[in-house]
Amino acid sequence: MRAVLARYLQASGTRALVSLLMFLVLGAITQGIAFTVVVPIADDLLTPDTPVPWPWIAVLVAITVVYSVLHYRSVPMGNRIGADLVTTLHRAVADRASALPTRSLGPVHADRLASLNGSAVVVLMGLPAHVLRPLVAAVVTPLTVIVISVFVEPWLAATLAGGLLVVAAASFATARLLTRDEEPEGAEWLRRTYERPAAPYGGRRGALLPATGQVLLWRIVELAVCGAVAVCAVLATGDDVSAQKGVALIVLAALTFRPVMEAALLTSTVVNSRATLTTIGRLIDAGDPEPPAAGWPETCDVEFEDVGVAVGESTVLAGVSFRLRAGTTAALTGTPDGVRLTLGDLLTGDLRPTSGRVLIGGVDVATIAAAETERRLCRVSPAEPAASDGAVGSVADRWRLALEGAIAADPALVVVDATAGAEAFASEPALAELLSTLVRDRTCLVIGGDGFLAPLCDEELVVEGARVAVRAPEVR
Numbered sequence: 001m002r003a004v005l006a007r008y009l010q011a012s013g014t015r016a017l018v019s020l021l022m023f024l025v026l027g028a029i030t031q032g033i034a035f036t037v038v039v040p041i042a043d044d045l046l047t048p049d050t051p052v053p054w055p056w057i058a059v060l061v062a063i064t065v066v067y068s069v070l071h072y073r074s075v076p077m078g079n080r081i082g083a084d085l086v087t088t089l090h091r092a093v094a095d096r097a098s099a100l101p102t103r104s105l106g107p108v109h110a111d112r113l114a115s116l117n118g119s120a121v122v123v124l125m126g127l128p129a130h131v132l133r134p135l136v137a138a139v140v141t142p143l144t145v146i147v148i149s150v151f152v153e154p155w156l157a158a159t160l161a162g163g164l165l166v167v168a169a170a171s172f173a174t175a176r177l178l179t180r181d182e183e184p185e186g187a188e189w190l191r192r193t194y195e196r197p198a199a200p201y202g203g204r205r206g207a208l209l210p211a212t213g214q215v216l217l218w219r220i221v222e223l224a225v226c227g228a229v230a231v232c233a234v235l236a237t238g239d240d241v242s243a244q245k246g247v248a249l250i251v252l253a254a255l256t257f258r259p260v261m262e263a264a265l266l267t268s269t270v271v272n273s274r275a276t277l278t279t280i281g282r283l284i285d286a287g288d289p290e291p292p293a294a295g296w297p298e299t300c301d302v303e304f305e306d307v308g309v310a311v312g313e314s315t316v317l318a319g320v321s322f323r324l325r326a327g328t329t330a331a332l333t334g335t336p337d338g339v340r341l342t343l344g345d346l347l348t349g350d351l352r353p354t355s356g357r358v359l360i361g362g363v364d365v366a367t368i369a370a371a372e373t374e375r376r377l378c379r380v381s382p383a384e385p386a387a388s389d390g391a392v393g394s395v396a397d398r399w400r401l402a403l404e405g406a407i408a409a410d411p412a413l414v415v416v417d418a419t420a421g422a423e424a425f426a427s428e429p430a431l432a433e434l435l436s437t438l439v440r441d442r443t444c445l446v447i448g449g450d451g452f453l454a455p456l457c458d459e460e461l462v463v464e465g466a467r468v469a470v471r472a473p474e475v476r
Helices: 002-046 054-099 107-152 154-178 213-236 243-265 267-285 337-348 370-376 395-409 429-439
Strands: 302-311 314-324 329-335 355-360 377-380 413-417 443-447 459-464 467-471
Touching (some): 154 243, 302 337, 314 337, 314 467, 337 355, 337 413
Parallel strands (some): 329 459, 377 413
C-alpha cells in the first residue's frame, strides 16, 4: 500500500501536497503570530487606567482574517488530495482483483477487503484534510512563538522551548507505550486488552490494543503543559514583571502548547490509519503466488467434500458433502436462495470455500486455469438489460438467447440459475426444450425459482438452512 501511495504522489500528487503544506505552514505561522499579539492585548486590558489597545486588536483582527483565508483555502485542497488518494486506492484494489481469478479471494478475504476498503475511504479523506493540519501546527506554531519571543523576552523563549521539549518527550513516550505489541512489565494497569483471532493474511496473532489510549495520552500531555505553564508563571512574576503581564505570559504558554496537545490526541488516529492501510496492502497483495494452471479433468463428475463457507461470524454452509456423477442433472431446491446461489458460485469457482474442497473430476476447482474454466464451464441465466437500452426483449427472449448461446458453446459443466425469470418457462414451452437439450449428456446443476419447470433430474439436492440433503427426485 505504501508503494501505491508513493506512485500516486510521484505521478500527480506531489505538487498538490506541496501546495497544501505551504498553506498549512503559513497558517501555523500566522497562528503563532496571533498568540504573541495576545500578550500586549491582555497586559493592557488587565492594567488599570490603561486605554484599550486598539492598534494591537486591529493587528489581531487582521491576522485572524489572514488565517481564516488560509484555512478555508486549504480545506478544499486537502479534500481534493483525499479524493484522489481514494480513487488511487480503489483503482489498485480493482486492478489487483481483476488480475486474479475470483476463486483466489476467499469469502473472509473478500469480506475483510470490502470492509477495510470502506474504512480506508475515511482514513485517506481525513489524512490530508484534517489530520495533517494539527500535525503541522504542533511543530510550526510553537517554533514561531519561540522565535518571536527571542527578540522580546529571551528567558521566556528559553522557558517555552524547554516546555516544548517536555511535551514532545511525553507525547513520544506515551505513543510508544500505547503502540507496543507486547505488554511492558508492570504496565498491565495501563491497558484494557483483548486477543485478536488468528490473522490468516500475515497479521500477528495476539497483538494487544489499548482501549484507554486517547484518555491516557490526553492526561499526560495536559500534565506536561501544566508544568510548563507553572514554570512560566514562576519566572514571569519576578520583581520586574507586573502581575498583569505575568497572566498574559501564562496565557501565551497555554496557547503555545495547545497545538501540541491536539496533535497528541491524533496519535491513535495516525496509528489506526497506518494499520488500516497496511492491512489493505496485505490483503491486496494476498492471493495465490501463481495463477491456477491445472487443465480441465477428463471426467466431469462433481464432488463437494465437507464444504463450509463462513463470512465473519455468520455460517453460510456447514459440512456439505455430496457427489454428482458425470453426465447427470441435479435440481437444487429448498431455502434460502442465497445458500443455493452460493453452491453454484462454489461449483463455478467464483467463490472459494472456507473449509473443504469442491472437485471436478477429482481436481480442485480452485486449481483449474481460468481459461479452461471459461471454456468448459457455463453459467446460464437471463441477462439483465442495461438501464440505457432502448427496446429490450422480454424475459423469455433473454432466456432463449442465453440457452442457445450455452448450447453453441458446448460446455462440459452447466449451472442453470433460474432463481429469476423462472415464470417464462411456463409460458414458453420452447424454453423447456432448449433447456433439455442443454443438460443432455452434461453434468448440470439446476437452481430453480418459483414457477420453474425443471428438466428430468437424476437427483435432488435440498437446502435446509446451512446444510444440504440429497434425495431421489420425485417422479412426475
